[in-house]
Structures are given as structure tokens and as C-alpha cells.
Amino acid sequence: MARKMPSDPFVRCPVPLAIVLLMLARPAYAQCTSNASSCVTCHETQGLRPVLQSAQPWHVDHGFGDLCASCHAGDPAASTQERAHVGLRRPLAEPSLSCAGCHADDASARAERYLALAVGLAPPPPTPASPTAGASTGSSIADRILAVLAVVLALALYFVVRRELTSERRSLFAWLRDKTWSPYAAGVLLGLVVAFSEVVCGRPLAVSGAFDKLAAYFGRWLFPASQYYGHVMTPGITWQVWLVVGVLAGSFTSSKLSGEARWRWLPDTQWEPRFGASRKLRLVIAFFGAALVQIGAAIAGGCTSGLAISGGAALAPAAFLFMAGMFAGGIPTAWLWYRGRVD
């Protein structure tokens, strides 16, 4: 992995650095953990033997959660096909192992119904064709030209951003210690991080999902009979949880270097003139706001990072509908809090 780093001016900018990182990374043709547990994402998103479009009704019937492993076994947390498919079984051949896990009372009756529907369907082969075969033949000349264009654009952006950043020559360290960067420079960094996460790791850069997974520990304890915590949102220390740990460390490092890391209870500006210096009021409002943010993210299918930015960069309409909703909710709310104030 060790390769010589580009010399000084390049180190300053995340663009070439990230391109190098992208080149060094190992290819990820068959990564199957795009969402929390994600047989569905590999089979649906990447289009490798999609199941939800199939004529077999049990897949659609069970599409409300990541339930694949309940019937098929295998390892829904593994990130390669070989590991994910270890121990895979034929659900209808052994309803006592598959259906009975959730439908203990009438497993055989349910299996009968599906078996009747399955008559005439050829049993699918347990090992699908290697997905790498399709990928290597995929790119045309036009695609290659466009890829080069993207790199050129990234470099152009780099020069634009760099000119904005450094009017005088400064050391790399001084740049790292800046209190703020141009939002464009920080945005370029975030864009590359999102792309790396999506393309190399096969996952959206999602924060709110981690809290769903952590809260599920409490949820399962409080509501042991809940279908939601039993099957749809199972607790776990997922990839996203580690991402959140990284965010904490990144913000700490950045603020420590710029001398802004310190304990405090209230926002620095604008809060006190409007709401006063009461810590209690800040905590109450912050708590309810945070809860609403998490509920909204769960309804929409992701938060600002996991849906709006990650999904938007992947050109999913979901992201733009979500952002439209954000403004539709946020503008009247901010108006209500601040109406009649001049600041």
C-alpha cells in the first residue's frame, strides 16, 4: 500500500490525495453490505439477481425488512460474496429451520402455500455467476473519455479552490489549523469522502442509521415482543457506528488544532439574545429538536449525510424530495422562532 506521496502543493489539497486513495483501494465488485445488513442492496441495488422483482411472492411479502438471513441463513454482515453465502440453505426444503423461526404456529401451512406457488419454477442455482465478469466489459470509449473529463474537472476545481485558499504561501500545518475553510474546500473534501464511502466501501455515509442501531439495544430491552426490534431494526455495532466514532474524532482533532475545542453549554452566537442564558432551556429545546431530526430521518430513509448528500450524489430522487421537505419544514419553523426580531 505504501506509495510515495505527491510533493508539497499537492498535499495541500484533498482532491489529488483522494484520487490516489481511490487508485490504491482494492476493487469492491461484490460488496454486500451497502445498508445495515444488506443482502437486498447487493441483490437489488447492484442488480445481481434481484429478488424483489421476481415472481416469487414470499420475497415481496417479506420485503419490509432485511429478513433474508432468517430464511436463507448465510452472513448478512459479511462484505464479500463468499463469506456472505457461507451456510446458505434452501428455505422451502426445510421449513422447520426457515419459516418456523418467525411463524412457529403455522410454519408448515405457510410453507405449503408457497410450495404450491413455487411449482413449475426452476430452483435457482445456489451460486450465481461471478459479478466481476460483467464489470470488466462494461465501460465503453465514451465512458472512459467522460471519466478523464471528471478528473480534469476535479483538478480545475483544485486550482480554483487553492487560489481562494492561499493568497500567500503558508505551511500545510497553518492550513490545518485554520478555524474555518472555505465551505467549497470543505465541500470538495466531503464529496470525495462520500464517493469513497459509496464506491469503495459500498455504503452511504450515513449517521442517523447508527443511532437507530444503537437505540435498538434499548428498544429491544423495553419492548421484547416488538417485531420492529426483533426483525427490522436489530441492534448492532455496525459500520455506521464506527463512522460516527470517526466523526467525533475528526471534529475533535480539527477543533483542537484550531484552538476551538472547549467545554461549553450554549451556542456561541444568536442563542442568548433570543432564548436567554438558561442551560435548562437549551437542553430541552436541543433534546426535542434532536428527537425530531432522528424521527424525520428514519421516516425519510436517512439524514442530511446519508440521504441528502450520499443519495443526492448517487442522483436518487429520494434525496431531493427529502431536501425539499427539509426547507418546507425548516423555513416556517425558523420564522416562528424568530418572528418579529430584527437581528
Add this chain to the structure above:
Amino acid sequence: MLDIAKALVLGLLFGWSLHKAGLTHYARIVNVYRFRDMTVMRFMLTALVVGGFAIQAGIDLGFAVSAPIPPTSMLANVVGGVVFGVGMATAGYCPGTIVAEAGEGRLDAWVAGLSGLLVGAIVFGLLQPVTMPALARVGALGRVTFASLAGASPWLVLLVFGQVVALVLILIARVGRKTP
């Protein structure tokens, strides 16, 4: 292990960019909705376009078959966005910035923000069985993109999208004011 290391490094850079963009401030988040400070939009839209091009480049270079596509369910996406926006304009938080604010030493984020996220997640867990099956069905298109819907090249979609964003950002820069 390598997976966890990647998550930590990506998280670190993400948290770094959130702090350097100045998104760890209540005022900066709330003032987007008052059209007083468009820093957040500059940051997000830049990330969207750069991310979009980099993702397509990564796919064409053969690093992946596809990016993970979030499912589009029109009503759920919009309703979730509205609830999210209400919370965001109230507390000046989104999930990522709560964590970034905690990293900066803000005790309101540690005490109220993180617990609010967890309690919100549990409240959603109670609402999910009664609301989501119906809500998610309205306008459900599945895991689609604008390119797949239109049958167009994602590069063309990106080019148009990038130009629109560039225009919006230039307009914002012309009229925008900044929170001191």
C-alpha cells in the same frame, strides 16, 4: 478490521470537514432557513456535485458496479424531510453535526443531542409498524436514480445538475449575507 479502519478514517475526514465548514454552530444551521447564511448550502451542494462526479468516475473505472441507491418513496421522503426540517430549525442540529458538536466539546450536544437522537429512534420504532407500511407505499419507485428513470447517461444528468448547482451557488454568493 479493514472495514472498521475505513469507517474510522472516513468518519474522521467527515467530522473534520463539518468542523472546518463551520457547521458546528447553532446559528449557521438555523440561519439557512432564515436565508441569512448559506454556508451550509455552499458546503452541501459542493459535496453533492463533487461526490456525484467522483462516484461515476469510480464506477466507470471499475471500482464498483453501482453506488448504493436509497429507495424513493415520495411521500415518506417528503414527510420525513418536513419533520427533519422542523427539528433542524429548532435545535440547530442534524445527526452529523450533533456528533461533530460533541467532538468540539459542546455539552448540549452530549447531554441533549445524543440522547434526543436515541429517544427519537425509539419513538420511531413505536410509530414504524402503524405508519410506515402505508406511508412508504405512496409514490414508491424503488431504488431508482434520475438517470435510470430517464434512461439517460448518468454523466449527462451530472453535467446538467452540476451546472444548475454552479448557477445557484453563484447567485447565493451574489445575494448572500454571512453570520458573523
